[in-house]
Amino acid sequence: MTVERLARFGDAWRRKDLDALMEFMTEDCVFHASVGAEPGTTFRGSDEVRRGFALMMAFDEGYESRPGGTAFITGDQGATQWSYVHTDESGVVHEVRGCDLFTFEGDRIRVKDAYRKVDADITAPAAL
Template sequence: MDVVEFHRRASEDFVRLVALVGPDQWGDPTPCSEWDVRELVNHVVGEELWTVPLLAGRTIEDIGDSLDGDLLGDDPASAASHAARAAQNSVTEPVLRGATVQLSYGEEQAAEYVYQLAADHLVHGWDLAVSIGAPAHLDPEVVDGIATWFKDREDLYRGGGAIGARLEGFSDPTASLLGAFGRDPGWTPAHAAVGRLGAAFGLGDVDAIMAEMTSDCVFESTSPAPDGTLVVGAEAVREQWQQLFGQTDGALFETEESVVLGDRAIVRWRFSWNEADGQRGHVRGVDVLRLRDGKVAEKLSYVKG
């Protein structure tokens, strides 16, 4: 298959997934932590709308801000379908004649640009599928084609900050490609909840912390030894965090690693503070979490030493 076919298949699969988004799912989290479902779809539709004028020879300056903002309107599925069809119709002729296109980093071959589009549709299609609970079955021929193309470009993408750190240890071709793009093939919405909780602790934001916990949440602290103290209910748990951040000078939580398996998660963290002598003290520990309905219902904390 050639890149035009890769693009057609990947974009059609994306349109199919957009049609499956439920009315209450547009605000749900995605593997792209900065985007919810609607923002993810809007990004891809925006890429499709840019494709037509760029391949017709217009520049980014020509287009300006005409494609900024919300592009989905009241009918995202139709917006995605129409944009994909227009993009598909625009790619064949420029690729066949070896045309070039003006991108943000300069002049590029049209075929290379369409490879970029196909890859983005493929990976974001997986993002969308796992976000809405749809089957995340990527076309194996498109996966192989994009993997071959991406092999020599991965370092360039990562060096430019376009993708995260590579995840290793996968034998399945789809999982390997997702890992190369910095995706965890096992991602679920629970990963997003754990990430938001870690970010809230990193900021010391008690309101944000409690927004990620259930009303009947349970917290088991690290002291006194050997069993800690069990705190039950959101109000009592909130008091624990208010005391911790309010009474600890320079309190800082940093997430070192998190692993999510179904409704359970393990988070390794480092907690540091300002000592009286001006030095930083710290301890390292783990949380064992239980999740329910996208929130943390149980947080059992353990610390080294």
């Protein structure tokens, strides 16, 4: 994996392109979502990870993804920072900041473990 390739994964996430995202993942991939009951619901295998990605995108609907942030890779591990912003109906801007920790297998992602900071309490939908 390279930082440039990992940036392309982030671009696909911002476009909400599930097909492109899954091309980056291994067949036995794991996604630890940043919200959910565990805390953070875990999805295992490509079909479930795809479903988990779709659920997270729906959860963050209405938030604008900001490109950029720090990214680094060392060996088969890596991390990225990200943020979303949303202006509510009263004009208050809400920001969500987070990071993803990755485990790579060659040039593909085996594990995506997401963490987030929020400016208010959030409740995960029942599906997560």
